[in-house]
Amino acid sequence: MDVITTHLNADFDALASMVAAKKYYPEALLVFPGSQEKSVRDFLASPHIPVEFKKLKDLNLQEITRLILVDVKSPERTGRLSEILDKPGLIIHIYDHHPLSPDDIRGQKEVIETVGATTTIFTEMLQKDKISISPIEATILMLGIYEETGPLLFPSTTVRDITAAAYLLKRGANLNIVSDFMTKELSTGEIDLLNELIHSSKDYLIHDIRIKIAKASRDAYMGDIAFLAHKIRDIEDVDVIFLLVSMEDKVQAIARSHSPEVDVSEILQVFGGGGHPQASSATIRDMSLEETENNILTVLKEKIHPARTARDIMTSPVKTIVWNSTISTAEKTMTKYEVNVLPVLKQNTYYGLISREVVEKALFHGFGKTRVIELCTTDASTVMPSTPVSEIESLMVERNQRFMPVVEDGRIAGAITRTDLLRSLYESLLRKDRIISHEKLTEKPSIGKDLSASLKSAYPAEVFNFLKLAGEAAAELEFSAYIVGGSVRDLLRGEANLDIDIVVEGDGIAFAQTLGKKINVRVKSHKRFGTAVIIA
Incomplete structure (x- = not known):
């Protein structure tokens, strides 16, 4: 006997996937x-449903020879069917869009794709x-995709989900029916629960990630409370939200994340529990609400690491000056390297x-020969390479400090300027604006550092002009040209190295010919x- 089944508390993605699976397993029972x-219960009670469902209690589980999981x-989410998972000879086929976990059921056939809904796969x-x-x-399949992707607005939505929805629309999906079942009017009990969750919620900041934990208790079981997380998310802008609702001697945990740094499936x-990086749930037994909250906070602190630290954004190496140098020497050094602050060593x-x-x-008052140690400030804040950027931001703003030394074991490891900090904040915004393309998650390219001043000071004028012309030649051909090798290392150290290697992404011969015309050589x-070789 073949049986098509899904998870407890089945949603529209589960229902739609079961209906679609029936097309491939026509003799299978839907259970x-x-x-x-x-x-879903309301939908099943309507005249819309075109297939018949069997009750689990009417089946002899030992007669199941092939189990199709959608x-x-x-195993914890399959109810009584988990009793036969180890039955000898049982064939298991799996269709799912949730990431694999160590304790997951494994099947002889597995179709697991990184998309917004299992319905999309079917x-x-x-x-x-x-x-x-x-x-x-x-229409049923459209309900599955729309509910699971919310509708097509959740961060987990992919191009494949949108393309699948477009195909279903072509096949006659009725959006009026979809709208009727997607629009959830809150019952009196749900309004009371939402109100309690909002008023009990606490906000936490862990490594610059805004986390809200809301708790409530109910004597009787309430199903389908996950959508309340989205209601609260619409009201209050947070990165991660956990709903903890105590019902019938267990705690139902619902988690939603809009931060790439927090994988709520890993937390729960x-x-x-389990689910997606952006949406997860768990049923927690033998633990009070307060214990659950404290344990979740402990796990969050262990799992969440600073998105960026001083080491990631600092400028290094840094131009310094020794303590017994004169003020005149400091002025010359600042002018030569176009800097406004020098760490004193x-x-x-x-x-x-x-x-x-x-x-x-x-200098204005005639102290050019005074040693820098006599006039330098020693009360400026410093940070370590591991200091989170959020902490650095607070220090620089609160203390109005434009230059933040990064010190490790007493030695200067780098420095962070306001420009470095602004660049980091901007790149953080770019990372949140992620683009999901097929199964590959990509980011917008980050911005780099402008080293034009360093290039100009490190190389003779004729070499600098040659590099500018090489860049112009690459730009004309819509190529990318890079300086690579040891000369880059020495440039960052502020040292000159005329052994310069240039790599071009594109046609090397075309680049050489274009550059040759610019500098009038063969x-x-x-x-x-x-x-190609340029012959001067």
Whole structure:
């Protein structure tokens, strides 16, 4: 006997996946392992449903020879069907969009894709295999995709989900029906629960991630409370939200994350739950609400690491000056390297800071021969390479400090300027604006550092002009050109190295010919190897 089933408290993605799976397993029985969400129960009570469902209690589980699991692979979420998972000879087929976990059920056939809904996987299969579906079946599948992707607005939504929804619309999906079942009107009990959750909520800041934990208790079981997390998220802008509701001697935990740094499925996996990085749930037994909250906070502090630290954004190496140098020497050093602050070193150990403002005032009053140690400031804040950027931001703003030394074991490891901090904040915004393309998560490219001043000071004028012309030649061809190798290392150290290697992404011969015309020299090309030599 073949059985198609899904997870406890089945949602529309589960229902739609079961209906679609029936197309591939026509002799299989459709069986829910337990209850369904209220909206699904309402839909099943309507005349829309085109298939018949069997009750689990009417089956002899030992007669099941093939189990088709859709939208689930966690044994805890299969109810009584978990009793036969180890039955000898049982064939298991799995179709799911949740990430794999160590304790997951494994099958002889597994179709696991990183998409917003399991229904999307089946929709693609039906389209590829040219299996026809009726308008009502298309509507059910659309309900599955819309509910799971919320509708097509959750961060987990992919291009594949949108394409699948478009296909279902072509096949006659009725958006009026979809809208009717997607619009959830709150009952009196749900309004009371939402009100209690909002008023009990606490806000935490862990490594610059805004986390809200809301708690409530109910004597009787309430199903389908996950959507309340989205209601609260709409009201209050937070990165991560946990709903903890105590019902019938257990705590139902619902988590939603809008931060790439927090994988809520990893957090709730510790408590026997699972799901997606952006959406997860768990049923927690033998633990009070307060214990659950404290334990979740402990796990969060262990799992969440600073997105960026001083080491990630600091400028290094930093131009410094020794303690017994004169103010005149400090002025010349600042002018040469186009900096406004110099860390002062005493016996190679960080001692303080000397600023251009102090230097210019000292020169104006005739103190050019005074040693920098006598005028430098020693009360400026410093940070370590491991200091989170959020902490650095607070220090620089609250203390109005424009230059933040990064010190490790007494030695200057780097420095952070306001420009470095602004660049980091901007890149943080870019990282939150992620683009999901097929199965690959990509980011917008980050911005780099402008080293034009360093190039100009490190190389003779003719070399600097040559590099500018090389850049112009690459730009004309829409290529990217890079300086690579040891010269880059020496440039960052502020040292000159005329052994310069340039790498071009594109046609090397075309680049050489374009550059040759710009500097009026002959070019000898080797088409066989795709290389060229510029002959001066």
